[in-house]
Amino acid sequence: MSFDRFLHLGMRALKKGDAKRAAEIFHHFNDLRPADPRGYFGLAQLEKYQWAFQRAHHLTRKALLLQPNNLRCYISHATACSDDLELQEALRMMARALVIHPLNHDLRTHFGLLHLCAGDWRRGFTLYDDRGSRRALLQQLKKLNIAPWRGEPLDGKHILLAAEQGAGDVLQFVRYVAPLAEQGAKVTVICQKNLRGLIAQVAGVHAVGATISGDTSYGEALMTLPRHLQVTPRDVKLNQPYLVAPTAKEVLPATDKPRIGVSWTGNPAHSANRERSVPIAELAPLFALEGIEFYSFQFDSDTVEDKPFADEVIDLAPRLGDFGQTASYVKQMDLIITIDSSLAHLAGGLGHPVWLMLARQTDWRWIGDEHTTPWYPSMRLFRQTTAGDWAPVLGQIAAALQTLRATPRAAR
Numbered sequence: 001m002s003f004d005r006f007l008h009l010g011m012r013a014l015k016k017g018d019a020k021r022a023a024e025i026f027h028h029f030n031d032l033r034p035a036d037p038r039g040y041f042g043l044a045q046l047e048k049y050q051w052a053f054q055r056a057h058h059l060t061r062k063a064l065l066l067q068p069n070n071l072r073c074y075i076s077h078a079t080a081c082s083d084d085l086e087l088q089e090a091l092r093m094m095a096r097a098l099v100i101h102p103l104n105h106d107l108r109t110h111f112g113l114l115h116l117c118a119g120d121w122r123r124g125f126t127l128y129d130d131r132g133s134r135r136a137l138l139q140q141l142k143k144l145n146i147a148p149w150r151g152e153p154l155d156g157k158h159i160l161l162a163a164e165q166g167a168g169d170v171l172q173f174v175r176y177v178a179p180l181a182e183q184g185a186k187v188t189v190i191c192q193k194n195l196r197g198l199i200a201q202v203a204g205v206h207a208v209g210a211t212i213s214g215d216t217s218y219g220e221a222l223m224t225l226p227r228h229l230q231v232t233p234r235d236v237k238l239n240q241p242y243l244v245a246p247t248a249k250e251v252l253p254a255t256d257k258p259r260i261g262v263s264w265t266g267n268p269a270h271s272a273n274r275e276r277s278v279p280i281a282e283l284a285p286l287f288a289l290e291g292i293e294f295y296s297f298q299f300d301s302d303t304v305e306d307k308p309f310a311d312e313v314i315d316l317a318p319r320l321g322d323f324g325q326t327a328s329y330v331k332q333m334d335l336i337i338t339i340d341s342s343l344a345h346l347a348g349g350l351g352h353p354v355w356l357m358l359a360r361q362t363d364w365r366w367i368g369d370e371h372t373t374p375w376y377p378s379m380r381l382f383r384q385t386t387a388g389d390w391a392p393v394l395g396q397i398a399a400a401l402q403t404l405r406a407t408p409r410a411a412r
Contacts, residue, residue, distance in 0.1 A: 010042050014049055022046050037063035037073050044080055049274075051388035053361065057084040064093075071101050075110055082114060083361050090114050105130045116364035124364075125227035133164035134221045140212055141219040149218035151228050155184030157217040158206075163191035164221050166267070167323070170195055171345035172365070172375065175242045176225035178204040188216065197324040201244045236374045241351025245327035250319065252332050255293055258404055261333040262286075262313070263297045266341035275359045276340045278390050286398055287312040291405050295333065297326070297343055335404065337397060340366065348376030355400070357393055360384045 010025035026042035033039060040063035047056040060077035067073050074097035081090035094111040101107050112127030138148055149159055159180060163170040170191050177187050181204030188207045189199050196208040212219065220228075231237055252259070265277035287294050287309040294313045299320050320326050327346060330336060336347040336354040340363060347354035356379055358366055366373065371381045382393045 007038055007042055011045065014045060019046060019049055022049075035066055037066045037070060040066075041072075041076055044076065048080075048083065051386075053080070053084040053387060056080045057086065069100055071097065071104060071107060074100075075107065078110060078114065082117065085361075087114065087118055091118060105132065105135065113364055117367050119233050119367070121226065121232050122230070125224070125231075129221075129224055129227060134224065137162050137164050137219070137221050144212060144214040146212070146214060146216055146219040149220040149228070152218070153183070154180055154218075157184070158186045158188070158215070160188045160190060160212060160216045160219040161222045161225070162212060162219065163189065163195070165223060166270075166342065167192060167195060168340075168342035168345045169223055170199070171243070171323070171342060171349050173222050173225060174199055174202050174205075175239045175349070176222075176229055176231075176237065177202055178239050178242065179229055179237065180204065180225075181206075189222070191222075194322040197246070197322055198243060198327060201246070201324075202242060203239075233374070238374065238377075240377060241349060243327065243346065243349035243351075245331045245350055246324045248328035248332065249325070250328075252329075257291055257293045258334045258401075259293045259295060259332065260401070261295045261297045261316075261330060261336045261338075261343075263336075263338040263341060263343045265298065266339060272359075272361075272363075275361055275387075278339060278357060278394075282390050282394060284309050286394055286401070289398065289401055289405070292401060295329070297329070297336070297338070344379070345376075348379050351376075351378050354379045355397060356381050357390070357397070358383045360387045 006025065006029055010022045010029070013022040013025060022042070023046055026039055026046060029036070029042065030039035040059045044056040044059040047053070047059060057080040060073070060080040064070070064073040064077045074093055078090040078093040078097070081087070081093060091114050094107065094114055097107055098111060108127045108130040109132070112124050112130070115121075115124030115127060118124075141148055146160070161177065174189065177189065180187055186206045187204055188209060189205055190209050190212055191199055193210065199205060200208045229237055262283070264280055264283055266273050296313050296315045296317060297320065299317045316329055320329065323346060326343075327350060330347050330350060330352055334353065336343065336352060337357070338344045338347070338354065339357050340359070344354060344356050354376070356366075358381055360383070365375065366381065369383065371383070373379055373381060382396055384390060384393055
């Protein structure tokens with residue numbers, strides 16, 4: 001068996017939750033090849049899986065010492081530093097790596113994300129524009145003889161904006177269509193099918209589509225607009241609320257109880273889904289609160305069906321269609337409680353009350369220790385202080401819900 005295959009087996013065991021088997025494989029690899037940094041990468045992933053980010057950080061440092069010019073060693077160590085909240089060390093590592101590999105796209109993209117985490121959005125968005133999905137988009141535009149937009153005047157021009165990332169990113173950054181339309185641009189947004197109905201109603205959107213065509217003046221990635229518009233942490237060019245829910249096809253029965261919509265996990269394919277998700281069993285004390293109607297906005301396999309508290313939660317999954325239909329149910333809730341997923345951006349973009357449960361190792365857009373965010377004035381942040389431990393977060397939410405429950409509906 002090749003050593004690459006050996007490491008692959010270790011990572012597969014880890015993905016299946018078999019940490020013991022993964023540890024055996026990675027330690028055995030290290031015994032056989034003590035000078036190979038890949039064994040340390042595997043062990044670092046194991047420590048990360050066990051929420052031991054500081055130990056993962058030390059292991060990637062060992063790998064870097066073994067091969068100080070190895071690009072993967074730099075990226076792995078910088079990522080581990082960032083996970084361990086050692087952001088300045090991560091930035092130093094990336095700066096050294098760029099001296100050795102100044103044109104490497106992956107390195108520039110990672111460095112950009114670190115600068116975004118550090119609050120240097122000007123440099124962060126500039127470097128992040130080297131991401132693979134945007135480079136692929138630029139190649140596609142070139143084949144169709146569509147010029148990339150570089151900030152030229154847009155009065156009377158047609159610009160195509162492509163959503164090259166996830167639904168949450170589209171929902172967050174579609175706010176920047178309006179400033180382009182105000183310049184006189186005709187804006188077409190290319191996005192996922194389940195978003196088109198909702199995005200078509202955003203102010204300034206002329207049309208939505210599925211594919212890029214050549215009948216346009218300019219093209220650009222939607223997530224590149226913050227760089228062009230010089231968005232900063234102090235000025236996110238707020239245009240709020242900018243999403244509009246369609247008329248509900250179903251009106252929920254009237255009630256005096258607070259209606260709370262809940263989501264606890266996201267797309268399983270997301271690289272940070274395990275870190276950002278709340279195990280459903282830990283929500284049981286929340287669902288046990290009396291005088292509150294809970295609605296599940298969870299539309300994947302991890303639903304409330306067959307759970308001990310299924311009777312306390314109304315499952316909306318069968319009724320949730322595209323994002324427009326989901327938005328119509330969001331507007332019928334008094335509050336949405338969710339992890340960092342597309343539902344958070346949907347509720348925030350609608351200007352609807354939303355409480356966001358954040359993991360300790362969070363995304364760049366939520367970095368800091370504040371409980372509010374300039375992205376969404378209607379959002380309240382509940383931050384994890386210890387990796388993997390959601391109990392304090394859920395305790396704070398339970399206390400806040402009891403206050404909400406005691407508030408008359410007219411005052412909510």
